[in-house]
Amino acid sequence: MTPLDKLIAYFEKFPGIGGRQARRFAFHILTLKKEQVAELAELITSLPESVSECSDCHRFFSPSYKQSNTRCSICADEARDRNKLIVVARDTDIQAIERSGVYDGLYFVLGGTIPLLSAVEPGAKLRTGAFRALIAERLTHGLSEVIFAFAINPDGENTGRYIDTVLREIDGSSTLKVSTLGRGLSTGSELEYADAETIKNALRNRN
Amino acid sequence: MTPLDKLIAYFEKFPGIGGRQARRFAFHILTLKKEQVAELAELITSLPESVSECSDCHRFFSPSYKQSNTRCSICADEARDRNKLIVVARDTDIQAIERSGVYDGLYFVLGGTIPLLSAVEPGAKLRTGAFRALIAERLTHGLSEVIFAFAINPDGENTGRYIDTVLREIDGSSTLKVSTLGRGLSTGSELEYADAETIKNALRNRN
Amino acid sequence: MTPLDKLIAYFEKFPGIGGRQARRFAFHILTLKKEQVAELAELITSLPESVSECSDCHRFFSPSYKQSNTRCSICADEARDRNKLIVVARDTDIQAIERSGVYDGLYFVLGGTIPLLSAVEPGAKLRTGAFRALIAERLTHGLSEVIFAFAINPDGENTGRYIDTVLREIDGSSTLKVSTLGRGLSTGSELEYADAETIKNALRNRN
Amino acid sequence: MTPLDKLIAYFEKFPGIGGRQARRFAFHILTLKKEQVAELAELITSLPESVSECSDCHRFFSPSYKQSNTRCSICADEARDRNKLIVVARDTDIQAIERSGVYDGLYFVLGGTIPLLSAVEPGAKLRTGAFRALIAERLTHGLSEVIFAFAINPDGENTGRYIDTVLREIDGSSTLKVSTLGRGLSTGSELEYADAETIKNALRNRN
Numbered sequence: 001m002t003p004l005d006k007l008i009a010y011f012e013k014f015p016g017i018g019g020r021q022a023r024r025f026a027f028h029i030l031t032l033k034k035e036q037v038a039e040l041a042e043l044i045t046s047l048p049e050s051v052s053e054c055s056d057c058h059r060f061f062s063p064s065y066k067q068s069n070t071r072c073s074i075c076a077d078e079a080r081d082r083n084k085l086i087v088v089a090r091d092t093d094i095q096a097i098e099r100s101g102v103y104d105g106l107y108f109v110l111g112g113t114i115p116l117l118s119a120v121e122p123g124a125k126l127r128t129g130a131f132r133a134l135i136a137e138r139l140t141h142g143l144s145e146v147i148f149a150f151a152i153n154p155d156g157e158n159t160g161r162y163i164d165t166v167l168r169e170i171d172g173s174s175t176l177k178v179s180t181l182g183r184g185l186s187t188g189s190e191l192e193y194a195d196a197e198t199i200k201n202a203l204r205n206r207n
Numbered sequence: 208m209t210p211l212d213k214l215i216a217y218f219e220k221f222p223g224i225g226g227r228q229a230r231r232f233a234f235h236i237l238t239l240k241k242e243q244v245a246e247l248a249e250l251i252t253s254l255p256e257s258v259s260e261c262s263d264c265h266r267f268f269s270p271s272y273k274q275s276n277t278r279c280s281i282c283a284d285e286a287r288d289r290n291k292l293i294v295v296a297r298d299t300d301i302q303a304i305e306r307s308g309v310y311d312g313l314y315f316v317l318g319g320t321i322p323l324l325s326a327v328e329p330g331a332k333l334r335t336g337a338f339r340a341l342i343a344e345r346l347t348h349g350l351s352e353v354i355f356a357f358a359i360n361p362d363g364e365n366t367g368r369y370i371d372t373v374l375r376e377i378d379g380s381s382t383l384k385v386s387t388l389g390r391g392l393s394t395g396s397e398l399e400y401a402d403a404e405t406i407k408n409a410l411r412n413r414n
Numbered sequence: 415m416t417p418l419d420k421l422i423a424y425f426e427k428f429p430g431i432g433g434r435q436a437r438r439f440a441f442h443i444l445t446l447k448k449e450q451v452a453e454l455a456e457l458i459t460s461l462p463e464s465v466s467e468c469s470d471c472h473r474f475f476s477p478s479y480k481q482s483n484t485r486c487s488i489c490a491d492e493a494r495d496r497n498k499l500i501v502v503a504r505d506t507d508i509q510a511i512e513r514s515g516v517y518d519g520l521y522f523v524l525g526g527t528i529p530l531l532s533a534v535e536p537g538a539k540l541r542t543g544a545f546r547a548l549i550a551e552r553l554t555h556g557l558s559e560v561i562f563a564f565a566i567n568p569d570g571e572n573t574g575r576y577i578d579t580v581l582r583e584i585d586g587s588s589t590l591k592v593s594t595l596g597r598g599l600s601t602g603s604e605l606e607y608a609d610a611e612t613i614k615n616a617l618r619n620r621n
Numbered sequence: 622m623t624p625l626d627k628l629i630a631y632f633e634k635f636p637g638i639g640g641r642q643a644r645r646f647a648f649h650i651l652t653l654k655k656e657q658v659a660e661l662a663e664l665i666t667s668l669p670e671s672v673s674e675c676s677d678c679h680r681f682f683s684p685s686y687k688q689s690n691t692r693c694s695i696c697a698d699e700a701r702d703r704n705k706l707i708v709v710a711r712d713t714d715i716q717a718i719e720r721s722g723v724y725d726g727l728y729f730v731l732g733g734t735i736p737l738l739s740a741v742e743p744g745a746k747l748r749t750g751a752f753r754a755l756i757a758e759r760l761t762h763g764l765s766e767v768i769f770a771f772a773i774n775p776d777g778e779n780t781g782r783y784i785d786t787v788l789r790e791i792d793g794s795s796t797l798k799v800s801t802l803g804r805g806l807s808t809g810s811e812l813e814y815a816d817a818e819t820i821k822n823a824l825r826n827r828n
Binding site: 002003004005006007010013014015016020021023024025026027028029030034036037038039040041042043044045046047048050051060062064090091092 | 623624625626627628631634635636637641642644645646647648649650651655657658659660661662663664665666667668669671672681683685711712713
Binding site for chain 2: 417418419420427428429430434437438439440441442444448450451452453455456457458459464465474476478505506
């Protein structure tokens, strides 16, 4: 395998990228100026160091010199409500929720979902240890609600069930309110094309 | 215009049909047997008589001899909860809600929506008169909740606001609970691709 | 089955129409005025009589009083080149070819294609008898070229092979030029996304 | 701008990549092992050196030690027909043509197309100088045909016209056959949906 082929193989593993686009990426790099190629390579090399994993929520962030180096801007923000915690699968989910502008609590990034059909032991690669530790610690500091924000699909629902079990083990006295994001009609929905499950939830959650 | 062109012009006004498909429909009819053409024409001719508009909910239905000829099977069903009423834009919306299998109340078909940007007087072509009359009558027989089930788009929301005003006028004492279908994540939603409004609603309606 | 259901069943057999749209068609008819329903039914009833099948090319046409009642406007047009004949599967294919504005010969509508994988005897429902008769007659009046204009897919190619065999049987002396529509890059094609077969043909047909 | 944001900005300039996917690429890199990150950065850094631009056709290739370092495997292949030359816009077009398996001549990569609507002097960034030099040299060694293989769109056609003018200037005696890839129906085409221009070409190129 030539270096070109090796590079294409790396690009093929980028999320959502197939063979042809991977090849185009390589040709794109060949059109860049020498300094640009060097800067791109340097940014990739230094990315792991330039980015920290937040010690609390475990999302990736770029620490500034003024900030704490171990906690991200959300976890370090004293104005956020520390009694609420949203559990998400990935970093990008946090951005989607922040865009909505109505949530002022904290987050935890699980690092993935648990496939419904999988031989792998549940949570093998997820941050369940860190999750248990965080919940245990927060329970002693007023944590009152954990909100599951997973995709509405079999893997997302399976992940919710698993994390719920984990929570019940930690929170023996069941003082914690556990909720999931509300289901119903999303923007643009027309009744005629909505599935039965969505209409069922929309009826239950009417308000 | 030849009869063929006239027929194609009729088919072009069928919902969702363009010129090419309208033409294909005409050619399709030319491939039918003589008896089939006659039956199709007869079914169309007699459709308005073979179908009744329910005197209560105003949806179209095929009356059988055993049934009341003025009320549809849902409105005539004594087991349905007469204290709840869902208002929809069109007949097909009722089918979508019935498929969910969790609603046991009654319906009212408004006959359309009110475009947000429109010079037309609101409700000009909708069955608002029949709606007022039905609500006034039902209020004296225990009606306790009216649920708006309109599309989650500008026209659907505009229709909801208008019908809400109409309801307030009738129900002077405000005893009626008025709700809309719950909004949130629908089946298959991934947070990353959900719009801010949907996430906002999903957070509010968490449960 | 109610008359409404029967009508919906007819609409479901219209080309490209599924259950939901068939139902919408029925509701659309319920919104028409009485006179419109009557006219639509009448146009359908009289379509077979108001439309003739051309005695030569077998496409459907609306005969006018001034025209011959047995031949369509193309077959009756003395200015068209009677030495060329394009064989197509359906009426709508003729319109596509006429739109190109470069063909001045005649047509023959086979009435369908022969599926590549089919237990049915080839040509069972096609107008192969009429085709044989037309070719035999035209060969004595100067016919010099037959052009196959079928879809570039397995069924279209299978049909071409079958019709070619039929032609060879009729034209013992092989004086007839038999051709198929040229293959190559179509409007909008980019090389990167073109399949190997198309590029192969584009190279062969370069000019 | 943080290093993370800078890297995302680089990925956003990759062909076909938007802001969200660029961000996902960055997160993907954060999931790689340290050695993988280092190898990816090294492959990018060394790509320009590990890849050569062929001195004849100007496509990029990975030279092996056994091969000539200045010519790619196609240009160096003595079995290829040196009398034919296909001109393409980009490297990836060569792969598409090679997949067809029917061309045994050589190539020239122009490096792009000339937009139909552009204030830029035609060919400003294309390898027209190298093209002129190659043609002049090949004409003295038996070059007999130049084939244009550009996209069937306004820019591709404009590029063809420009390169044709360039060719005419060099080949004063007009001994060179100049052709373009054949146009017509591509695999999967149905007549009904083919545009007029494609049908026109399919009729002209019938065979």
